[in-house]
Amino acid sequence: MEQEKNQTETIVEEQTTEEVNEQPESEVEQTEVTEELSEEQQKINALEQQVADLNSKLLRVHADYDNFRRRTKDEKEAAAKYRAQSLVEELLPVLDNFERALAVEPANEETKTLLQGMEMVYRQFQDGLQKEGLEVIESVGQTFDPHLHQAVMQVQEEGHEPNTVVEEFQKGYKLKDRVIRPSMVKVNG
Structure with a gap:
């Protein structure tokens, strides 16, 4: 019986040790995952900002082109007139x-x-x-x-x-x- 008791204690100790060892690993993994998500979120934010900047530039260029086209049309009409x-x-x-x-x-x-x-x-x-x-x-x-x-x-x-x-x-x-x-x-x- 004593042998069984020792074996049970050994098994319990091993399980406890594994649980203790697993917990820090999961915390480390969670920290790594959080850091990866944070880095990915930063990349996403940077890309969204780039898209917003490019859209803004595109709208300005489009407005400039419309103004140029209208001004050219007016000048042609005045020249013809x-x-x-x-x-x-x-x-x-x-x-x-x-x-x-x-x-x-x-x-x-x-x-x-x-x-x-x-x-x-x-x-x-x-x-x-x-x-x-x-x-x-x-x-x-x-x-x-x-x-x-x-x-x-x-x-x-x-x-x-x-x-x-x-x-x-x-x-x-x-x-x-x-x-x-x-x-x-x-x-x-």
Whole structure:
């Protein structure tokens, strides 16, 4: 019996020793697992941050591209709308000279015929410019507008409202909605 008792004690001691030995191993394993999870979580957090940064950059690039596309479209539309501006600006002195030539009183029949031919060319010229969007700025009798008129003289005349255009020295023109040349005018002060 004693032998059985010794064997039982030995078995109990071995089991206790194994349990004691197992506990620290499981704690160590748990610590290692926790550290591995912590490292994995840090990697996940870092990757999530990278994804968020890349998404933010992508959204900014997309917004920049949309702005660029819209700006380019607007510039193309403006260029198409005002494509004739430089040509019209070069032709305005020609238009002025036509008007001056047509204002001359004919002295004889030959001069009348010449002026009639010039008048036909002038009308064709004017029609072509109007098709491109050229408009004459109305001045005489209008309220002075510094965006449309250039005041070269100021007078005090009875019968006219203050700040009203009294006389036009040179016609002003607009191309569509843009002023190409303001009217040179005399304004009642």
